[in-house]
Structure formats: structure tokens, C-alpha cells
Amino acid sequence: MPRTEPASAAAPRNDPEPPRDCPLCPRLVAYRAANRADHPDWWNGPAPSFGDPGARLLVVGLAPGRTGANRTGRPFTGDFAGVLLYETLLKTGFARGHYAARPDDGLTLVDCMITNAVRCAPPGNKPETAEEAACRPFLAARIAALPRLRVIVTLGDVARRNVLRALGLKATAGGAGHGAQIAAAPYALINSYHCSRLNTNTGRLTPVMFEAVFEEARRLLGATG
Numbered sequence: 001m002p003r004t005e006p007a008s009a010a011a012p013r014n015d016p017e018p019p020r021d022c023p024l025c026p027r028l029v030a031y032r033a034a035n036r037a038d039h040p041d042w043w044n045g046p047a048p049s050f051g052d053p054g055a056r057l058l059v060v061g062l063a064p065g066r067t068g069a070n071r072t073g074r075p076f077t078g079d080f081a082g083v084l085l086y087e088t089l090l091k092t093g094f095a096r097g098h099y100a101a102r103p104d105d106g107l108t109l110v111d112c113m114i115t116n117a118v119r120c121a122p123p124g125n126k127p128e129t130a131e132e133a134a135c136r137p138f139l140a141a142r143i144a145a146l147p148r149l150r151v152i153v154t155l156g157d158v159a160r161r162n163v164l165r166a167l168g169l170k171a172t173a174g175g176a177g178h179g180a181q182i183a184a185a186p187y188a189l190i191n192s193y194h195c196s197r198l199n200t201n202t203g204r205l206t207p208v209m210f211e212a213v214f215e216e217a218r219r220l221l222g223a224t225g
Ligand code: SF4
Pocket: 018, 022, 023, 024, 025, 028, 029, 046, 118, 119, 120, 131, 134, 135, 138
């Protein structure tokens, strides 16, 4: 069954979640319309953030994959990257239940929320600079709306530079390597290589490397209380 379409008006720019028919990126709106025409049973809208509204950990990805969150409506759900992400969150205590690659699998996040720097699926998983800028107010609002947030894990360069800019910092601030940390009071940022199929298949990112990022997040949360 196609999902119900909510109101199409644009959200206020301090809203952490864009409206289902957000009109701000013409290229992505056209892509959304094409996907709706081809697959009316898919979500085909901005992927809502998922997780605990009282989270102290925020995980920021790039953008919904066409057949992942764009299809299922839950970040990282239904595509390759989600398998490693949710398995790692389960292993490190930031998730509870069982990940079955569908939004009704009962999985819940614990002290953790997942969002994307760009909320709509871009062709080829590559958002344009203007699209990152258009969506950044939603990311800034998402961060601001988490009252207990302390640690932000960024998955890949697009997530890292948009979080930095959303926090009023230069996109080049801090280190860019896997595991690099940036202090952005009141938050600590940890960079991670993206858990994409390309990075894991080439060995650029291993499950051990990925788990270490979330163990470090856990350590930092323990330190901040
Ligand atoms: S990417 Fe963000 S700003 Fe652009 S149309 Fe989608 S929700 Fe709106």
C-alpha cells in the first residue's frame, strides 16, 4: 500500500524534520517524483531521523540510498550499509532487538539517534553542494533538538563537513581520518569512514574499525555522564 502523503508545505527552517514533500531541492524533488512513479509502494520522501529523542549519541550519514531508506523510510534500512551499522549498534549497546532490514522489525535505538546530512535520496548517492546547503538547517535543528546530545559520529566526509558547518565551524576544522575527534563544545565529534559496501569490500573499513568508533563514543559518554 502506498503511504499517506502529509501536507506539502515547507517546514519552518528550525524544524528538525523536513515535510514529506519538501520542495527545496529541484533535482531531488524530480528524482523523488520519478521514484514515486516507478515505485508507488516505496517511501520516496525525506527519510525521517530514527531513534531516541533523549539520545546522547547522534549518528549522521550521507543521504538515503535509493533502495534503502528511500524505499523503506527508515535510515540505513534495507541496503548494505545498514547491516554493518545496526549490527555494530546492537553489539555496542546502542540498539536493542533484531535488525531485519525493514522498519517494522522492532529494532529500537538506545541513547542513540540516526539521521542523514541530506534527507532525500540523490542520484548516484551524490548530493550537490547546493543540496547539502539547503538541507543543513534541518540537520542543525536536529542537533539542537536533542537536549542530552554529547557525541556525534559522522559517517564519511559529507556528514562530517555538514555537521561542522551546522555547528558554525569551518568544514575543514579538525582531522578527517577514521577515528579522528573534534571538540565542538558541548559536543565531541568522531569521524568514521562510511559503512558503505565499497569501503567494507575494499577493506578500507573493517567491522573492528567500525566497532572501535562506537566503543569510543561509549567511553566519551561515560566520561561526560
Ligand atoms: S534534501 Fe533536504 S532540503 Fe532538499 S528537498 Fe530533501 S528534505 Fe528538502
